[in-house]
Amino acid sequence: MSSSDRRTLVLGLAALALGGCGFRPAYGPGGVASDLRGGIAIDPPDTRNAFALVERLEDRLGRAEAPVYRLGYRIGTSRKALGITGAQETTRYTIEGDLTFELVEIATGRLVQSGNVTAFSAYSATGSTVATLAAERDAERRLMVMLADQLVTRLIATAPGRAR
Missing domain, CATH: 3.30.160.150 (Lipoprotein like domain)
Known part of the structure; x- marks a missing residue:
């Protein structure tokens, strides 16, 4: 697995984890701020x-x-x-x-x-x-x-x- 493939995999998993925990940008639509x-x-x-x-x-x-x-x-x-x-x-x-x-x-x-x-x-x-x-x-x-x-x-x- 190349370095860029690993990076993509890690970023994808991090995004999935944040999405699963209900993460929303503070200033984004529906964000708390x-x-x-x-x-x-x-x-x-x-x-x-x-x-x-x-x-x-x-x-x-x-x-x-x-x-x-x-x-x-x-x-x-x-x-x-x-x-x-x-x-x-x-x-x-x-x-x-x-x-x-x-x-x-x-x-x-x-x-x-x-x-x-x-x-x-x-x-x-x-x-x-x-x-x-x-x-x-x-x-x-x-x-x-x-x-x-x-x-x-x-x-x-x-x-x-x-x-x-």
Whole structure:
């Protein structure tokens, strides 16, 4: 049996196993999160961090075409010194992020889901002032991506259509 024949056989068996267990894509027709894709109006961003968060959420959930839900959020961040030299100079920082959210059904005003997700990112402060500022902004952007990804995972796992 050639390598490609084995690969085809293994993929076929995997597809059969997934089909047998009732696997359906989350965003697919009849999927538990099908109402979420293009169905969430996200509050507009008002800061650089909020812009990065909303950008990632829209990448994952799509822009609201016919919104069923409204997503409100509040971002909190704190920066802490992580690496300190003997001369008391900070060489590394960590940024901790906390995202509190509320998913509300637009038609009824009913709170569907709320909660918070947390993550952290770090950056080096050993370069020039410009390099350190660029590293800090990059760490903030990565943090917003992590928070958005955790939020989307939570929304899919507890989607309103989950009981179907």
